[in-house]
Amino acid sequence: MDFFEAFPAMDRQGLRDLKKGIDSSFREFSRSYGEGIEDFFEPLLHFLVWLEKLLINAPWPIVIIGIAGLAWIGSRSWKLVAGTVIAFLVIGYFGMWKDTMATLAIISVATLLCISFGIPFGIWMARSDRVQAAITPILDVMQTIPSFVYLIPVVMLLGIGKVPGLIAVCIYAIPPLVRLTNLGIRLVDKEVLEAADAFGADYRQKLFGVQIPLALPNIFAGVNQTIMMSLAMVVIASMIGVKGLGLPVLRAVSNQYLALGLLNGLAIVILAIIFDRVSQAYGRRLQAHREGSGHD
Amino acid sequence: MVDAYKLIEKVVGMTDTKIKIKNLYKVFGADPKSAMEQVRNGVSKQDLLEKHSHVLGLRDINIDIPEKGISVIMGLSGSGKSTLIRHINRLIEPTEGQVVIDDIDILGMSIEELRAFRRNKASMVFQKFALFPHRTVMQNTAYGLTIQKIAEKEAIERSQHWIERVGLSGFENHYPAQLSGGMQQRVGLARALTTDAEILLMDEAFSALDPLIRTDMQGILLDLQAELNKTIVFITHDLDEALRIGDGITILRDGEIIQQGSPQDIVMKPADDYIADFIKDVNRSRVLQVRSIMVPAESGIGPHLDQNMPLEDALSRLSSEGVSEGSVVDQAGKVIGQIALAAAVEAIRRPERSSQDLQYR
Numbered sequence: 274m275d276f277f278e279a280f281p282a283m284d285r286q287g288l289r290d291l292k293k294g295i296d297s298s299f300r301e302f303s304r305s306y307g308e309g310i311e312d313f314f315e316p317l318l319h320f321l322v323w324l325e326k327l328l329i330n331a332p333w334p335i336v337i338i339g340i341a342g343l344a345w346i347g348s349r350s351w352k353l354v355a356g357t358v359i360a361f362l363v364i365g366y367f368g369m370w371k372d373t374m375a376t377l378a379i380i381s382v383a384t385l386l387c388i389s390f391g392i393p394f395g396i397w398m399a400r401s402d403r404v405q406a407a408i409t410p411i412l413d414v415m416q417t418i419p420s421f422v423y424l425i426p427v428v429m430l431l432g433i434g435k436v437p438g439l440i441a442v443c444i445y446a447i448p449p450l451v452r453l454t455n456l457g458i459r460l461v462d463k464e465v466l467e468a469a470d471a472f473g474a475d476y477r478q479k480l481f482g483v484q485i486p487l488a489l490p491n492i493f494a495g496v497n498q499t500i501m502m503s504l505a506m507v508v509i510a511s512m513i514g515v516k517g518l519g520l521p522v523l524r525a526v527s528n529q530y531l532a533l534g535l536l537n538g539l540a541i542v543i544l545a546i547i548f549d550r551v552s553q554a555y556g557r558r559l560q561a562h563r564e565g566s567g568h569d
Numbered sequence: 570m571v572d573a574y575k576l577i578e579k580v581v582g583m584t585d586t587k588i589k590i591k592n593l594y595k596v597f598g599a600d601p602k603s604a605m606e607q608v609r610n611g612v613s614k615q616d617l618l619e620k621h622s623h624v625l626g627l628r629d630i631n632i633d634i635p636e637k638g639i640s641v642i643m644g645l646s647g648s649g650k651s652t653l654i655r656h657i658n659r660l661i662e663p664t665e666g667q668v669v670i671d672d673i674d675i676l677g678m679s680i681e682e683l684r685a686f687r688r689n690k691a692s693m694v695f696q697k698f699a700l701f702p703h704r705t706v707m708q709n710t711a712y713g714l715t716i717q718k719i720a721e722k723e724a725i726e727r728s729q730h731w732i733e734r735v736g737l738s739g740f741e742n743h744y745p746a747q748l749s750g751g752m753q754q755r756v757g758l759a760r761a762l763t764t765d766a767e768i769l770l771m772d773e774a775f776s777a778l779d780p781l782i783r784t785d786m787q788g789i790l791l792d793l794q795a796e797l798n799k800t801i802v803f804i805t806h807d808l809d810e811a812l813r814i815g816d817g818i819t820i821l822r823d824g825e826i827i828q829q830g831s832p833q834d835i836v837m838k839p840a841d842d843y844i845a846d847f848i849k850d851v852n853r854s855r856v857l858q859v860r861s862i863m864v865p866a867e868s869g870i871g872p873h874l875d876q877n878m879p880l881e882d883a884l885s886r887l888s889s890e891g892v893s894e895g896s897v898v899d900q901a902g903k904v905i906g907q908i909a910l911a912a913a914v915e916a917i918r919r920p921e922r923s924s925q926d927l928q929y930r
């Protein structure tokens with residue numbers, strides 16, 4: 274009867290040894306490789322710090338003009354540009370300018386990092402079903418595992434700071450980009466690809482001339498998702514030393530400062546909306562050729 | 570020997586073979602090699618699918634496609650037409666057999682050689698156009714040249730020429746989605762012509778178009794061909810189209826060739842009930858030409874009729890002149906035969922079925 278009442282679990286001693294073993298071997302690993310890994314990320318850190326300083330130290334009107342310019346390039350919509358400018362003015366007026374710039378810096382670097390790894394991975398996945406079958410579960414894990422759990426090894430390896438924060442953000446934000454790149458390339462019309470073959474296109478010509486351009490709307494949806502998710506990750510990343518809007522939110526939670534939390538939270542939301550609208554408008558413009566408009 | 574043979578061919582007026590397909594088999598499925606055993610043992614397409622779960626795409630195809638002519642391959646849906654034409658530029662690898670083009674077996678080509686072959690020697694027009702939606706008409710037309718890394722200026726010039734030839738001037742900067750189906754296929758045709766390939770592969774190129782537009786496109790193709798003299802392989806499931814543009818017709822059913830011949834041969838002597846059924850509604854007086862029913866002769870009486878004149882025209886000519894006989898002349902105007910009004914009328918009647926042939930489902 275015992276068997277049914279208590280789950281036949283591993284005995285305590287064994288379990289403790291197992292956990293200890295894993296912990297100590299990972300510690301061992303981080304002791305011997307941690308520095309090397311840190312060195313590897315050194316340039317990234319410099320870039321991040323540089324961008325952050327640039328955004329914070331530059332006179333605010335210039336930054337706003339720069340952002341408005343980007344919004345215009347992305348969306349070609351005066352309404353969106355005006356909305357963006359007003360939003361940033363309000364954010365600044367409520368004293369969140371510096372934090373917003375810090376967040377902007379980390380989001381930009383995280384997005385660039387995600388793009389430079391996510392798109393090649395997506396392409397690789399699209400090339401072979403076997404690679405797809407191998408990578409898909411990894412992506413599932415990355416997306417579903419509670420972020421606090423993978424913060425632990427990241428912190429063990431790299432300590433507390435900007436780079437581990439950045440990596441945590443990327444782990445969380447990269448999967449949709451990989452998935453959508455893969456999907457976009459796989460969805461490219463077989464007949465169009467066959468036409469490229471029939472005219473003697475080689476692998477690169479097909480990839481860069483046909484597959485990627487036609488997958489671009491999907492890839493772009495992935496970039497949009499990545500930006501949104503890294504913004505969502507900002508608060509959690511601030512737990513391990515990322516500056517920006519997340520930090521005040523964290524402080525507000527532990528001290529029950531409602532107004533502080535609300536203001537900074539809203540600033541994150543506003544950033545998210547701006548990023549989303551601008552990048553979606555850009556994505557739509559990429560697909561302009563799909564519509565039958567402009568017939569004359 | 571070979572040269573002598575070629576010389577004889579020339580003198581006799583036969584044309585050279587451009588594409589020679591020999592003993593070609595294609596089996597689709599997980600293990601085509603072992604399924605081939607069954608096919609060689611004579612298992613039917615149906616049985617192969619039901620008992621061995623492999624699809625017989627093509628069985629023992631042998632065709633000589635002559636240079637500088639339009640060879641039509643015809644058959645119903647699923648008969649293997651697309652599969653066959655894709656073997657000619659090796660978009661599909663055969664399970665067995667040879668595809669020899671200009672005395673070179675393209676199945677022996679390396680990837681690079683094959684790419685060069687596709688870039689320079691054979692181009693293709695697709696049933697559903699398969700244009701690049703993100704490229705303009707100009708960029709689509711220039712695609713083959715872009716692939717060959719030809720300088721932009723030259724590429725634009727050459728493309729412009731063909732855009733004009735297919736009647737699309739003014740649409741250079743439009744995207745395919747902004748064009749009608751007929752216009753899109755003109756782009757498809759221009760794209761294929763721009764590489765100046767000797768071989769043009771057309772897989773049901775006009776099937777997706779409205780009847781009027783289709784006739785239009787056939788006209789464009791025939792006009793271009795009169796001047797370009799390419800080797801064209803044209804796939805269709807439409808007999809009228811086949812008869813209108815084909816110099817030679819090959820009929821395919823369930824992956825096998827069941828008849829090859831000139832349009833005249835097919836209409837006069839259908840190989841079996843399947844083909845007889847195919848041709849029963851054809852306007853025979855328009856398809857059949859004087860030469861197919863003439864009795865060879867050195868001299869003749871009656872009005873001179875060109876050997877390629879449709880019977881329709883010959884009949885109206887004879888009846889308007891009130892005679893019952895005419896003499897057939899070749900291009901040079903030399904008499905080569907004689908036809909009788911009665912024979913012409915007889916030929917226009919629907920044929921009796923050539924009974925001894927196989928039943929078809």
Ligand SMILES: Nc1ncnc2c1ncn2[C@@H]1O[C@H](COP(=O)(O)OP(=O)(O)OP(=O)(O)O)[C@@H](O)[C@H]1O
Pocket residue numbers: 597598624625626644645646647648649650651652653806
């Ligand atoms: N990749 C493939 N895998 C399995 N079977 C295939 C494949 N491609 C073609 N087939 C089969 O081969 C046969 C011939 O197909 P094919 O597309 O060549 O016919 P078709 O004559 O071009 O028909 P349609 O007029 O519909 O285009 C069909 O039975 C088809 O189901």
Ligand SMILES: [Mg+2]
Pocket residue numbers: 650651652772773
């Ligand atoms: Mg087909």
